Amino acid sequence: MSTDKADALAAASFRNAQFEPRQSTSRFIADALRTAIVEGSLLPGEPLRQDAIARQFSVSAIPVREAFRQLESEGWVTIEPNRGASVSLQSADEAREIYEIRASLESLAIGIAIEQHTPETLAECQRLLKAAANEPDPALYVVRNEQFHMSLYAPAGRPRLMELIGQMHRRGERYLRVKFGLPTFKGQSDAEHQAIYKALCARDTEAAQRLVARHLLATGELVYRFLNEAQAFAQSSYAKKRRRSARPSSTRQGRQ
Template sequence: MTLKTQSTASLLADRLRAMINNGTLTEGTRLVERDLASQFSVSRVPMREAIRLLEQEGLVDLYLNRGAVVRTLSADDICHIYHLRALLEGDAIFHSVPDFDAESLARAELVHHLLGGANDTEKQGALNLEFHNILYAACGNPRQLLLIAELRNQIERYEHLQRKLLADTPMFQDEHAAILDACRDGDAEKAREMTIEHILSAGKIVLDAVARSAERKSSS
C-alpha cells in the first residue's frame, strides 16, 4: 500500500469512526464498501483498509459472505471494557504521579475548572478526555496510552449513554477533585485507587442505561 493510500484510509477511518460515534451508523449497520466508496468519492481500496482499521479497533465485525457490520456491545462487553480501562488507567496514573510536574498539574486543574462550568455536552466530553490525558501522559508507556484510547473509542459511540454520563458531571467532578488531591500530594497509590473507582462508577452508569434501554425495547 502506498503512503497516499494509507493516509486516505486513515482519514476515511476517522470519518467512519465519527459517524459511528454520533449515531449516523448505528450498531448492526452493514458497511457496504462499494456504497461508502461512492459516498466519499474514493476507490474501494482505501475504503477497504479503513474498514479493516475500524475492525482492529473493535468498532466493526467482519463476517464471511456478509461483510463489515458495526459491532454491537453486550452488557458483558461493556463490563469487560470498563474493567480493562480501570486497570490500565489506574496503572497509568500510578506511574505518572512521580513525574507529574507543576505545569501539568496546573493544566489539569484548569481543565477541571472549565469542565465544571461547561454546559455543552460536546465540550464536556472533550474536556473530560483532556483531563484524563493530562493525568496519564507521564506514564512512559505509549502502547498503554494507545490501548486506553482504543477502549474509549469502543464506548464513545453510545451517545445516549454518553449524555447520561455527562448529566452526572457534578458527581464526576467530585471524583476528579479527589484524584487531583492525590496527585498534588504525590500519592500514586491513592491516585490509582481513586481513578479505578472513577472509571468503574462510569461503567456502572453505562451498564444501568444499557439494561433500561433493553427493557424498553423488549416491552415495546
C-alpha cells in the same frame, strides 16, 4: 447512502480534520465513521455500504476497506463474509469489561506518573479538566475526556502502557456517549475528575489510584445497567407487539 447520512459523515470529517489534519486517507475515513457512530448518526446494526462511503469521500474502495478493518479491530464494526460491514451492536458485558480493564491500567499508570509531574504538566491537566467539564458537544467531549485522562499518565514514560490505555479509550467511546446522555451523571463524572486532579496535585498516590479505579468502575456499572435495562425494555416491547398481532388471527379462528 441517504443525504442525512452523507451530511453526518461530512460533518464528522470536518470535526476530525480540526484535530488531526495530516492523517492517512483510511484513518481519516475511520475517524469520521467512528464519530458518526458515537453521535448516533450511524446506528447499531446499520449496514455500511462500501461503494457509497467511497463516493462520499471521493476515494477508491481500498481505503474504505482499510478503514473497516481498523474499526473492526477496535470493536466498532462487524464484518461478515458475503454480508459486508455493519455497525457493531452495543454490548452491556463489553462495556463493563472495557471499564474494568481501564480501571486496572489507569490506576497503574497514575501511580507511576504521579511523582514525575511538574508544575507545567499539572497546569496542562487542569486546562484539559476545565475543557472537558465545559464541553457541551458529545462528540468533542469524548475527545476532551480522553485528553484529560491521558494527561494524568503522560509523565509515566510508559509508551506501551499508554498505547493500551488509548486502545481501551477508543473501544469505550460509544459507551461514554451513553453516560453523557444522562446529565446528572455527566456532572458527577466532572466532579470525580476534579477529585482525581486534587489527589494528583497532593502527590497522594493511594488516593489517586483509588479515585481513578472507582471512577472508571462506576462508569462501567452505570453503562452496563443502562444497556441491560434498554435491552429488556426492547424485548418486552417486541413481545407485546407479537402478542397484539396474534390476537386478531386467534379471534377469527375461534369464530369459524
